[in-house]
Amino acid sequence: MTLDTELETCMAKLPGCVRAGYVDLESGFMLGVKSETQISEDDRQLLAVAAVQALASPAAIEMGEALGRATGGEPTDTASLFGEVVVMGKETLHVLQRIETYPEHALCLVFRSDTPTDEALSAARGCLKRFSDIGLH
Amino acid sequence: MSAQTDIREVLLAARKALKPAFVPIRTLKASGEMDCIEAILTEVHQTILPRLLTFVTMTGARVVIFAAERRVYSVRSSGEGGVVRAAPSILETLRNFAEDLPSVTVASAPPPSSVTPKGDGHLAQDLILSLKAPEPEPEPEIVEAVVEAVPESAPAEAPDVQDYEPEDDIEAVHDKISKIARGISIRTRRGRVSNRSADDLIQLGDHIKSVAEDISDHMNFLDEVVPGEKLIVHSKMEQEAPTLAFTSAEEKALLISFDKENLAPVMQAWQSIFRSDANIN
Numbered sequence: 001m002t003l004d005t006e007l008e009t010c011m012a013k014l015p016g017c018v019r020a021g022y023v024d025l026e027s028g029f030m031l032g033v034k035s036e037t038q039i040s041e042d043d044r045q046l047l048a049v050a051a052v053q054a055l056a057s058p059a060a061i062e063m064g065e066a067l068g069r070a071t072g073g074e075p076t077d078t079a080s081l082f083g084e085v086v087v088m089g090k091e092t093l094h095v096l097q098r099i100e101t102y103p104e105h106a107l108c109l110v111f112r113s114d115t116p117t118d119e120a121l122s123a124a125r126g127c128l129k130r131f132s133d134i135g136l137h
Numbered sequence: 138m139s140a141q142t143d144i145r146e147v148l149l150a151a152r153k154a155l156k157p158a159f160v161p162i163r164t165l166k167a168s169g170e171m172d173c174i175e176a177i178l179t180e181v182h183q184t185i186l187p188r189l190l191t192f193v194t195m196t197g198a199r200v201v202i203f204a205a206e207r208r209v210y211s212v213r214s215s216g217e218g219g220v221v222r223a224a225p226s227i228l229e230t231l232r233n234f235a236e237d238l239p240s241v242t243v244a245s246a247p248p249p250s251s252v253t254p255k256g257d258g259h260l261a262q263d264l265i266l267s268l269k270a271p272e273p274e275p276e277p278e279i280v281e282a283v284v285e286a287v288p289e290s291a292p293a294e295a296p297d298v299q300d301y302e303p304e305d306d307i308e309a310v311h312d313k314i315s316k317i318a319r320g321i322s323i324r325t326r327r328g329r330v331s332n333r334s335a336d337d338l339i340q341l342g343d344h345i346k347s348v349a350e351d352i353s354d355h356m357n358f359l360d361e362v363v364p365g366e367k368l369i370v371h372s373k374m375e376q377e378a379p380t381l382a383f384t385s386a387e388e389k390a391l392l393i394s395f396d397k398e399n400l401a402p403v404m405q406a407w408q409s410i411f412r413s414d415a416n417i418n
Contacts (some may be wrong), residue, residue, distance in 0.1 A: 003168050027353075046362055047362065050362040054369075054371075063371065064371070064373060081373065082371040082373055083372060084370075084371075085369065085370065085371050085372070086370040086372075087362070087363050088368040088369075089369075090364075091363075091364075092363055
């Protein structure tokens with residue numbers, strides 16, 4: 001099972017999903033991407049950097065720790081991390097998720113904005129679980 | 138070579154390339170507050186390639202300057218100021234920092250690839266000249282933040298930020314999602330915070346003051362990927378943790394705290410508010 005095959009399978013199972021990518025958050029590299037339409041190098045990089053910014057930027061880490069402190073928790077390595085970031089725009093719904101078994105990797109899914117949010121989220125979580133289980137890292 | 142091995146090798150090579158081999162630490166020579174600020178800005182003046190310059194005093198106070206091409210792009214302090222970009226705020230932050238003399242060390246390191254210059258920055262030499270100039274006009278940074286937040290398609294008559302009352306929005310939003318949200322907080326870019334319900338969110342509102350600039354950065358950056366108004370939901374790794382949501386709608390940040398299991402209903406509820414707002418605009 002290769003990363004490309006897995007992304008393809010993932011997209012086929014996600015209604016409304018137009019793009020799926022796999023990013024290493026430490027290096028910012030897009031390790032694999034599948035898209036309904038042709039994707040330019042700039043778009044690949046933009047999606048990868050968006051994932052890094054949303055999940056692993058100093059701002060995101062700081063907000064995660066603030067949320068932990070505000071709710072009485074002690075920030076720890078993984079507990080203070082944001083694991084799932086959803087960006088709902090007028091034309092797209094981005095779901096960016098850390099892989100549970102390897103939090104330095106993230107799955108990036110782009111849906112059409114008319115996709116029902118709950119369907120997109122539950123399907124995306126199912127897909128994420130598969131990536132966690134097969135251990136592409 | 139299998140895909141797994143392939144990926145691992147690419148990652149190892151990338152990480153090796155990203156790690157700085159050596160970060161030199163030096164001590165700045167400065168005999169007073171003004172002297173110290175000038176010494177810091179001189180360091181910036183000598184910086185051409187993008188660098189994060191970290192200055193630390195003996196008492197542990199710290200400022201990190203993102204510098205490139207002899208310019209200051211942002212300053213983050215270890216105090217409550219957060220990230221600042223406007224020239225008066227930069228000088229104010231440096232003044233507060235320089236109070237902790239006598240000894241200041243500096244370390245210079247390349248920034249992560251995700252850190253890139255925003256705006257034109259400020260020439261270090263101009264900032265040094267400003268040190269001796271009269272006090273500048275207050276709060277140009279707020280004006281800048283409001284302008285950045287207005288979408289290109291927005292009508293010319295943007296709402297007057299000073300007339301905006303967060304309580305109005307809180308009531309409307311709270312009515313719609315009160316059964317599933319632990320609490321709601323709205324923060325304007327002028328710094329006013331209003332909260333409803335959960336105690337934890339009231340505390341969170343206080344913490345958010347210190348990371349508000351980061352939220353703005355977040356929104357500004359995501360504009361490139363998802364243009365226009367958007368709702369951004371951050372959900373933590375733990376199953377039980379409350380989730381944070383905020384919107385880029387014009388001049389305010391809306392924060393909603395709720396349990397992860399309610400993510401989908403909260404987003405659906407918000408979608409109706411969000412879409413109707415979008416239609417009005």
